[in-house]
Amino acid sequence: MEALKAAWADPYRRALIIGVTVLVLLANVPFVVGGLKERHIRTDGVIGNATVTELRTVGEGEDEEFWLDYRLPDEYGDRTEHSVRVSEPVWKxxxxxxxxRVQVLAEDPEEHKVEGAEEGHVVGLTTIVVDLLILGGFAYMMYSRRPRRETSPVRSST
Known part of the structure; x- marks a missing residue:
């Protein structure tokens, strides 16, 4: 606790703590917003059937990915085609x-989730890497700062 009080007393370190806190909060916004959207779809979404317009595979063997294009049900007014990577059983x-099967927010059809979609982890991994870089830079700047040199009184040459 004393170390935190001492760090907070130093204006440089106080500004550093505030700056890093703001950076970490900003770096985590996409991750938090994505989680809130997922929760909103899961709790308030309506389950329906989307029309599959195209099935395709990418790659071969163990690297094979299963993709499909689909259009949401007409009652949502969204005629846009969407693409998603799904598991092999869902594709078949x-x-x-x-x-x-899709779960759609009736008030915002762009926000929907396809049953069996394979989720990417890019946002989560990117957030973790950025957080680690910020905290690493913070630790370096916090503990590598040299103490100020004592200044000696100015001597007059008279």
Missing amino acids: RADLRDTI
Whole structure:
């Protein structure tokens, strides 16, 4: 606790602490907003069937990815085609039925989630890396600062 009080008493370190706090908060905004959207869709979304317009695979063997294009149900007024990477069982089911289950926010159809979609972890990983870089820079700047040199009184040459 004493170290924190001492750091807060130094104007340079206080500004550094405030700056790093703001940077960490800003770096985590996309991650938090994404989580809130996911929660909103999960709790308030309506389940429906989207029309599959195209099925395709990318790659071969173990690197094969399964993609499908789909259009949301007409009642949402969104005629835009969307693409999503899905698991192989979901892709095969979509091939047989020509539909896929989606959970849609009625008030904002752009916000929806496809059942069986393979989620990317880019935002989470990027957030972690940026946080580590910020905190590493903070630690370096906090503990590498040299103490101020004592100034000696000015002697007059008279």
